[in-house]
Amino acid sequence: MEQMENEIEELIEQSKQKAKVLTEALPYIRRFNNSYVVVKYGGSAMKDKNLQKSVIRDVALLKLVGMKPIIVHGGGKEISKWVRMSGKEPEFYHGLRVTDKETMEVAEMVLFKVNQELVAMMAEVGVKAVGLSGKDAEMIRVKKKEMPGKDLGYVGEVTSVDTTLLEALIEDDFVPVISPIGLGDNYEAYNINADDTACAVAEALNAEKLVFLTDIEGVFVDPEDKSTLISEMDLKQAKEFIDNGVVGGGMLPKLKNCIEAIEGGVSRVHILDGRLTNCLLLEFFTEKGIGTAILKEPLFDKPLFSEDEEGC
Numbered sequence: 001m002e003q004m005e006n007e008i009e010e011l012i013e014q015s016k017q018k019a020k021v022l023t024e025a026l027p028y029i030r031r032f033n034n035s036y037v038v039v040k041y042g043g044s045a046m047k048d049k050n051l052q053k054s055v056i057r058d059v060a061l062l063k064l065v066g067m068k069p070i071i072v073h074g075g076g077k078e079i080s081k082w083v084r085m086s087g088k089e090p091e092f093y094h095g096l097r098v099t100d101k102e103t104m105e106v107a108e109m110v111l112f113k114v115n116q117e118l119v120a121m122m123a124e125v126g127v128k129a130v131g132l133s134g135k136d137a138e139m140i141r142v143k144k145k146e147m148p149g150k151d152l153g154y155v156g157e158v159t160s161v162d163t164t165l166l167e168a169l170i171e172d173d174f175v176p177v178i179s180p181i182g183l184g185d186n187y188e189a190y191n192i193n194a195d196d197t198a199c200a201v202a203e204a205l206n207a208e209k210l211v212f213l214t215d216i217e218g219v220f221v222d223p224e225d226k227s228t229l230i231s232e233m234d235l236k237q238a239k240e241f242i243d244n245g246v247v248g249g250g251m252l253p254k255l256k257n258c259i260e261a262i263e264g265g266v267s268r269v270h271i272l273d274g275r276l277t278n279c280l281l282l283e284f285f286t287e288k289g290i291g292t293a294i295l296k297e298p299l300f301d302k303p304l305f306s307e308d309e310e311g312c
């Protein structure tokens with residue numbers, strides 16, 4: 001009898017917790033209703049199938065509560081695996097894959113596979129997604145990326161994004177899943193860095209939010225010291241971090257993309273740890289939020305580090 005009473009009490013407590021979570025989420029659901037939210041999903045955060053499913057479930061939930069999510073995916077590691085299997089060693093120059101004709105073919109095949117897997121996962125959680133590359137309806141046009149001293153081959157730099165198809169799909173309740181391939185002047189396929197692609201799509205849609213899911217908790221002053229996570233920075237601070245050499249490696253182009261997106265009209269950009277279960281829900285629907293937010297201007301005067309932060 002006593003055990004039964006304890007179980008009932010536990011159930012009531014759990015229900016109260018769930019109700020609290022939903023109540024806390026309400027203002028955010030209302031605020032982001034009908035907003036474009038671009039999620040860049042790639043890198044190491046994509047490694048694990050269960051993790052992929054968790055991210056996809058989160059995106060489905062964003063959709064079901066009234067937002068307009070768009071996924072831009074990467075797959076760099078998977079491309080490298082298949083390039084090796086084709087007998088070549090992957091080559092990168094300043095973070096960009098040197099892409100000859102053969103590598104472009106491999107990249108296009110691998111990205112198509114990744115794209116369709118994500119589309120199927122969305123279907124599994126009851127949301128209709130449509131897989132696209134930038135070639136569809138000439139959505140993403142590019143020019144060949146020029147780098148002093150190195151020919152990158154079929155690497156594209158986005159020149160324009162035509163959102164007509166995206167808007168039509170979203171209007172009809174589909175979630176677009178975009179792979180980072182663009183169409184060149186000569187109508188050939190070009191390989192685009194997925195962060196650049198997400199940034200260009202978010203800018204073209206004037207998105208409310210652009211979220212980069214990566215393999216680290218956010219931007220750190222010192223990545224070795226977890227207490228130095230920067231929960232929020234404005235454009236000025238972001239530029240200072242770049243100039244002062246605080247950020248390096250893959251975080252450098254990512255932060256540059258964040259700055260570009262904000263300057264291009266995106267309201268908020270976030271860098272989140274895609275390895276964390278329910279990372280998107282934690283960022284979107286909790287007061288505290290997670291990761292690093294990059295804003296046009298500071299919301300209010302507060303210390304740089306993560307205490308006392310405000311979410312969304």
Ligand SMILES: Nc1ncnc2c1ncn2[C@@H]1O[C@H](COP(=O)(O)OP(=O)(O)O)[C@@H](O)[C@H]1O
Pocket residue numbers: 042043044045213214215216218219220221222223246247248249250251252254
């Ligand atoms: N100050 C910094 N804060 C956070 N990460 C940093 C910083 N400086 C360098 N990095 C590196 O940037 C990496 C993220 O970039 P990248 O590997 O290109 O991500 P993705 O593959 O998800 O696109 C982190 O794993 C980290 O090693």
Ligand SMILES: CC(=O)N[C@@H](CCC(=O)OP(=O)(O)O)C(=O)O
Pocket residue numbers: 041042043044073074075076077079095096097107155156180191192193194195
């Ligand atoms: C030109 C260029 O480098 N393109 C990238 C496209 C995929 C990508 O960016 O994937 P992640 O986000 O998973 O790294 C590549 O070929 O790896």
